[in-house]
Amino acid sequence: MAKINTIGDLEALRTDLQNYRNSFQTTLIVCGGTGCKASRSRDLINALKKELFKQGMEKSVLLRSTGCHGFCEQGPIVVIEPANTFYCHVSPDDAEEIIFKTVNNGEVIERLLYTDPVSGKTIQTESEIPFYLFQDRQLLAQNREVDPCSIEDYIAIGGYSAIAKTLAEMSPETVIKEIKDAGLRGRGGGGFPTGQKWTECRDAPGDEKYVVCNADEGDPGAYMDRSVLEGNPHLVLEGMMIGAWAIGAWQGKVYVRNEYPLAVEHIRFAVQQAKEIGLLGENILGSSFSFDVEIARGGGAFVCGESTALIASLEGKVGEPRPKDIHTVLDGLWHKPTTLNNVETWANVPSIILNGSKWFGSKGSKNSKGTKIIALTGRIKNTGLVEIAMGTTLNTVVFDIGGGPTGKPIRAVQTGGPSGGCLPLDKFYLPLDFDALADAGSMIGSGGIVVMDEETCMVDVAKYFLTFLQDESCGKCVPCRLGIDRMLEIITDISEGRGKPEQIDLLEDLAETVSQTSLCALGKTAANPVLSTLRYFREEYDAHIRQKKCPAGVCQELITYFIDPELCSGCGICKRECPHGAITGERKQAHEIDLELCQKCGICRSECAFEAIKVK
Amino acid sequence: MVQKVTINIDGMSIRAPKGTSVLDAALEYGICIPHLCHVPYLSDIGACRLCIVEHVVNGRAKITTSCTLLVEEGMVILSNTEKVRKLRRNIAELIVAEAPNSRAIQDIAIRCGVKEVRYPFRNNDCILCGRCVQVCTGRYGVKAIGFVGRGKDRRVETPFNLHSDLCRNCGACIDVCPMTVVPCDGPMKVGEERLCGKCEPKMAFAEETPGFCVWCDLGEGFQCERYTLGVRNQAYP
Numbered sequence: 001m002a003k004i005n006t007i008g009d010l011e012a013l014r015t016d017l018q019n020y021r022n023s024f025q026t027t028l029i030v031c032g033g034t035g036c037k038a039s040r041s042r043d044l045i046n047a048l049k050k051e052l053f054k055q056g057m058e059k060s061v062l063l064r065s066t067g068c069h070g071f072c073e074q075g076p077i078v079v080i081e082p083a084n085t086f087y088c089h090v091s092p093d094d095a096e097e098i099i100f101k102t103v104n105n106g107e108v109i110e111r112l113l114y115t116d117p118v119s120g121k122t123i124q125t126e127s128e129i130p131f132y133l134f135q136d137r138q139l140l141a142q143n144r145e146v147d148p149c150s151i152e153d154y155i156a157i158g159g160y161s162a163i164a165k166t167l168a169e170m171s172p173e174t175v176i177k178e179i180k181d182a183g184l185r186g187r188g189g190g191g192f193p194t195g196q197k198w199t200e201c202r203d204a205p206g207d208e209k210y211v212v213c214n215a216d217e218g219d220p221g222a223y224m225d226r227s228v229l230e231g232n233p234h235l236v237l238e239g240m241m242i243g244a245w246a247i248g249a250w251q252g253k254v255y256v257r258n259e260y261p262l263a264v265e266h267i268r269f270a271v272q273q274a275k276e277i278g279l280l281g282e283n284i285l286g287s288s289f290s291f292d293v294e295i296a297r298g299g300g301a302f303v304c305g306e307s308t309a310l311i312a313s314l315e316g317k318v319g320e321p322r323p324k325d326i327h328t329v330l331d332g333l334w335h336k337p338t339t340l341n342n343v344e345t346w347a348n349v350p351s352i353i354l355n356g357s358k359w360f361g362s363k364g365s366k367n368s369k370g371t372k373i374i375a376l377t378g379r380i381k382n383t384g385l386v387e388i389a390m391g392t393t394l395n396t397v398v399f400d401i402g403g404g405p406t407g408k409p410i411r412a413v414q415t416g417g418p419s420g421g422c423l424p425l426d427k428f429y430l431p432l433d434f435d436a437l438a439d440a441g442s443m444i445g446s447g448g449i450v451v452m453d454e455e456t457c458m459v460d461v462a463k464y465f466l467t468f469l470q471d472e473s474c475g476k477c478v479p480c481r482l483g484i485d486r487m488l489e490i491i492t493d494i495s496e497g498r499g500k501p502e503q504i505d506l507l508e509d510l511a512e513t514v515s516q517t518s519l520c521a522l523g524k525t526a527a528n529p530v531l532s533t534l535r536y537f538r539e540e541y542d543a544h545i546r547q548k549k550c551p552a553g554v555c556q557e558l559i560t561y562f563i564d565p566e567l568c569s570g571c572g573i574c575k576r577e578c579p580h581g582a583i584t585g586e587r588k589q590a591h592e593i594d595l596e597l598c599q600k601c602g603i604c605r606s607e608c609a610f611e612a613i614k615v616k
Numbered sequence: 617m618v619q620k621v622t623i624n625i626d627g628m629s630i631r632a633p634k635g636t637s638v639l640d641a642a643l644e645y646g647i648c649i650p651h652l653c654h655v656p657y658l659s660d661i662g663a664c665r666l667c668i669v670e671h672v673v674n675g676r677a678k679i680t681t682s683c684t685l686l687v688e689e690g691m692v693i694l695s696n697t698e699k700v701r702k703l704r705r706n707i708a709e710l711i712v713a714e715a716p717n718s719r720a721i722q723d724i725a726i727r728c729g730v731k732e733v734r735y736p737f738r739n740n741d742c743i744l745c746g747r748c749v750q751v752c753t754g755r756y757g758v759k760a761i762g763f764v765g766r767g768k769d770r771r772v773e774t775p776f777n778l779h780s781d782l783c784r785n786c787g788a789c790i791d792v793c794p795m796t797v798v799p800c801d802g803p804m805k806v807g808e809e810r811l812c813g814k815c816e817p818k819m820a821f822a823e824e825t826p827g828f829c830v831w832c833d834l835g836e837g838f839q840c841e842r843y844t845l846g847v848r849n850q851a852y853p
Contacts, residue, residue: 322661471766475768486710517665517679
């Protein structure tokens with residue numbers, strides 16, 4: 001492809017590409033994100049390609065493999081434009097039928113349509129599905145439009161017009177003012193005002209500056225950044241270019257964790273394509289602005305998502321945080337002023353430049369503007385990636401988008417990943433924004449939400465996250481290394497029935513010390529799982545300590561299994577499945593569990609068809 | 617000519633050369649801020665968190681370590697508030713619970729006002745303060761030892777756990793190690809660890825005039841700068 005030297009070249013190319021795209025009558029969109037790939041979407045794409053070729057339709061039907069659509073549990077997802085027919089759970093064997101019926105004849109295949117688990121009805125188009133209905137998909141909606149490995153697709157949908165506008169008519173100061181007015185705050189968890197960060201970095205002395213994209217997403221169950229980087233890498237690149245122009249940098253780094261192979265591949269390819277076409281390199285679009293991006297792969301340390309640890313890792317040192325008495329905007333990568341933003345923050349920049357700060361500011365709540373991508377998981381009907389306007393309530397997210405509980409009633413959500421907190425059902429009226437959740441003792445964090453029902457033990461949840469944090473703490477400072485270790489020791493005591501009432505006070509005291517005195521944000525927020533569960537679910541701790549009972553029936557040391565003789569049909573499945581030989585009983589008569597032999601593995605309970613095996 | 621700035625620690629105006637840390641400035645003036653991982657003349661890593669102070673900015677106090685905070689004109693520092701003392705005590709408690717078999721650590725615990733240890737003792741040989749690593753890399757530029765592993769697996773080791781050719785056997789790492797100072801009564805047996813507490817009476821004076829260096833004798837183990845510089849000997853010849 002010819003190099004783009006001026007903005008005119010870019011616009012001419014865009015028109016050509018749009019005409020090319022419009023020349024196709026039908027577009028077949030197949031999700032090729034990691035989630036759908038795991039459900040064989042690559043085989044599906046090959047099958048569709050083969051089928052199109054067989055029927056001689058490869059010239060009239062455009063087949064596009066895109067990034068994540070968000071509704072990963074329904075994958076692989078196929079959308080057929082222009083009718084926008086939405087098929088889910090498509091297997092490679094369906095390829096022939098899709099081409100023959102839907103593409104050729106415009107028929108809808110009932111079998112592949114989405115069935116709403118709440119109403120039980122089938123739904124034909126994506127926009128009518130409740131999961132999508134309550135969302136405001138500014139970033140994720142673009143995923144559907146582009147093949148992540150094709151810069152042409154991105155240009156065709158208006159890509160790189162924000163950087164063109166920036167270079168043509170905006171000074172760095174106006175760019176920063178626009179970002180400031182928009183009220184964009186860091187999406188990585190801290191919620192620091194992006195505009196202020198950029199101003200400080202621009203004003204910092206020195207002419208060698210860096211922009212860094214933090215794609216070291218490590219929260220268990222969260223994959224917002226992954227999907228953006230995998231699905232639309234050029235969007236992130238364009239955001240970084242605008243940021244670099246604003247602060248006066250000419251070098252950028254993307255720090256992406258190596259556990260995201262597809263993201264690494266796509267962003268690498270995107271950088272290469274942009275270089276080839278002249279959108280990265282010297283004198284971009286005929287201006288004086290030069291910019292280059294390098295990709296660095298992270299080794300999978302959770303703490304490397306922290307800005308100073310990330311910078312140390314980029315420099316080739318051990319990924320440990322350093323004290324932040326001097327901020328990274330003054331003393332960052334190689335001791336130069338550095339602006340470090342999250343993937344999602346960068347991805348928000350181009351649309352702010354194109355649509356203006358007013359447009360962005362019109363979405364969201366008072367101090368949290370724009371949209372936020374949430375990874376919604378747990379005991380709800382619909383799980384996946386959700387993009388909502390900031391300020392949407394937890395109720396909407398859990399019950400409207402998530403579709404409500406799968407079994408037992410919902411009792412709490414855990415927001416913000418391991419450093420976040422748990423909020424009970426009576427706090428579901430809270431809006432999802434930076435301040436409201438922080439006031440309630442949790443945080444929006446990078447955007448993970450885990451929904452928990454009455455079979456979840458809150459002490460066990462705190463224990464799980466502490467175990468995670470203990471593994472991922474770098475171990476440099478005392479409060480984080482020893483404090484988390486001791487908190488885990490106490491919680492383990494409580495969950496195993498050795499807890500004493502005074503340990504609750506000790507736990508609170510210790511949690512406060514850890515959060516106040518730790519070196520970096522990992523330690524400062526490490527106490528949140530403990531503090532928030534203590535705040536809202538203290539009676540559950542009391543039950544563990546005083547009555548030595550686990551109300552949710554999770555903590556193994558505190559529960560016993562028994563068979564309800566009324567419900568037991570004597571089918572003998574539990575007896576056969578028990579690996580410890582703890583179940584006895586004659587056929588067609590109620591069975592019994594020998595508590596001496598029972599290891600509380602729970603296999604019998606999950607196998608019993610009559611729900612006769614209970615926990616007390 | 618070294619530029620000097622004026623800062624305020626606990627209500628006192630102190631002049632310190634630009635570029636020094638708050639901890640150094642305070643120690644220079646005899647304001648005792650307990651510290652462990654700080655090695656004189658080397659850049660600080662802020663790992664032990666014992667030297668925390670409250671840094672007042674725009675009327676809001678922020679907890680930060682004084683060793684990594686550089687002096688600035690007009691800075692206001694509170695080194696001995698109720699809050700700081702409590703947090704410091706909790707940190708010292710965590711440290712002494714890991715390694716009761718060091719007089720230096722026991723001394724720090726007493727200096728920070730630890731009266732009881734609420735956790736089961738563990739008898740570790742190393743508390744990962746990092747003084748040895750700092751001396752080796754910072755003062756001698758050798759890097760014969762370093763930190764290995766993450767989180768609870770973190771330990772000090774030579775590269776690949778082999779004897780390093782870089783090591784000059786200078787022994788500086790041993791000199792600065794707080795674990796090499798054996799308790800006066802000899803090492804405590806496993807399961808019999810306790811808070812020694814015999815030096816507690818020495819702290820009475822310090823509690824009356826909190827925050828000041830009272831030549832408490834407790835600095836030897838971790839080479840309190842005042843102690844090693846012989847200030848004590850000058851003051852009480």
